[in-house]
Amino acid sequence: MDLLNTLVEKGLRRELPTRDEALAVLASSDDELLDVVAAAGKVRRKWFGRRVKLNYLVNLKSGLCPEDCSYCSQRLGSKAEILKYTWLKPDEASEAAAAGVAGGAKRVCLVASGRGPTDRDVDRVSQTIEAIKEQNEGVEVCACLGLLSEGQAERLRAAGADAYNHNLNTSEATYGDITTTHTYADRVETVQQAQQAGLSACSGLIAGMGESDEDLVDVVFALRELDPDSVPVNFLIPFEGTPLAKEWHLTPQRCLRILAMARFVCPDVEVRLAGGREVHLRSMQPLALHLVNSIFLGDYLTSEGQAGKADLEMIADAGFEVEGAGTTTLPEHRVHEEGGGCGSVCSAEPSAAAGADAEQSAARTDLVAVRRRGAGTDLAPNA
Numbered sequence: 001m002d003l004l005n006t007l008v009e010k011g012l013r014r015e016l017p018t019r020d021e022a023l024a025v026l027a028s029s030d031d032e033l034l035d036v037v038a039a040a041g042k043v044r045r046k047w048f049g050r051r052v053k054l055n056y057l058v059n060l061k062s063g064l065c066p067e068d069c070s071y072c073s074q075r076l077g078s079k080a081e082i083l084k085y086t087w088l089k090p091d092e093a094s095e096a097a098a099a100g101v102a103g104g105a106k107r108v109c110l111v112a113s114g115r116g117p118t119d120r121d122v123d124r125v126s127q128t129i130e131a132i133k134e135q136n137e138g139v140e141v142c143a144c145l146g147l148l149s150e151g152q153a154e155r156l157r158a159a160g161a162d163a164y165n166h167n168l169n170t171s172e173a174t175y176g177d178i179t180t181t182h183t184y185a186d187r188v189e190t191v192q193q194a195q196q197a198g199l200s201a202c203s204g205l206i207a208g209m210g211e212s213d214e215d216l217v218d219v220v221f222a223l224r225e226l227d228p229d230s231v232p233v234n235f236l237i238p239f240e241g242t243p244l245a246k247e248w249h250l251t252p253q254r255c256l257r258i259l260a261m262a263r264f265v266c267p268d269v270e271v272r273l274a275g276g277r278e279v280h281l282r283s284m285q286p287l288a289l290h291l292v293n294s295i296f297l298g299d300y301l302t303s304e305g306q307a308g309k310a311d312l313e314m315i316a317d318a319g320f321e322v323e324g325a326g327t328t329t330l331p332e333h334r335v336h337e338e339g340g341g342c343g344s345v346c347s348a349e350p351s352a353a354a355g356a357d358a359e360q361s362a363a364r365t366d367l368v369a370v371r372r373r374g375a376g377t378d379l380a381p382n383a
């Protein structure tokens, strides 16, 4: 396939594909799927070898958010029966983080529900970062606290944060359909504030919200322009009790095409397989390792992932290796002098080009398990 040869050559040269080429990846057929995965896999191996970086989520504050992001189980008016709790204390958060690090994670992602932190919240999170860094030598810490106000990114950086996550989630054109309480521009601004403060930016998307192929290409191209160091790709978990509960559009094949497109557009960036992988990729998860170089270990913010041990076995069985703490994730040319070198989740009518994938697929509500263990509970975490 000429298209795939072109995309591989561009990926190896870190050259941006055209929008039409990115759209063609999404429109490719199931018969072409393994060729698409193999082609994007060449680009992945060029920049990241066979390494898989593990990241571990700690939900510092769960539920009761005043924002209305329709994909989110923690949103205003959510009827999802998730864990709800206020800020974990620094030692509680550090204990949860230590479980992830012991499981092989090199980055801990500290997430809190809400529009954005108050200055007091930044103080709290700063103490938590300090506690985690003190108890887990060499661990990277990413904060995901929502929209930032002036000076907050600098304060988090000074407290030892390595990275900040804030996802664009979907295209600018459809952003207003999924959230009304803040704008796409607000999100872009927060990512830029983090970058300006010397934090490694992490910003990604959520697929499966009923968006078109054009929307997916728009958001991935917008991310490439924003130039984060890591791009988490989430697949919508349609939680009962949220407005998107009936949006079951994704198939494993569709997810693989989306990940391949993200890899071709962001060849040398940490592309992370994020929330929803177990629900939508299911037994095809190992193929995704040929496309992404990073995953979350264990559970998500409000839902349970597969057992941490199963994640590690999957990586080994597929012929990949867990990235060690002493290894720099990004290729040398991307490692900035300050702040760089290193996620996320705070996650229209389908287009004709999306073909069979765009139809409603079988709802797999049996695979959506609300998190009942780890941070905010008395039960041991999954790591």
Ligand code: SF4
Pocket (backbone or CB within 6 Å): 065, 066, 067, 068, 069, 072, 073, 074, 075, 076, 112, 113, 114, 115, 146, 345, 346, 347
């Ligand atoms: S995504 Fe973040 S800001 Fe939006 S509703 Fe969920 S917790 Fe609140």
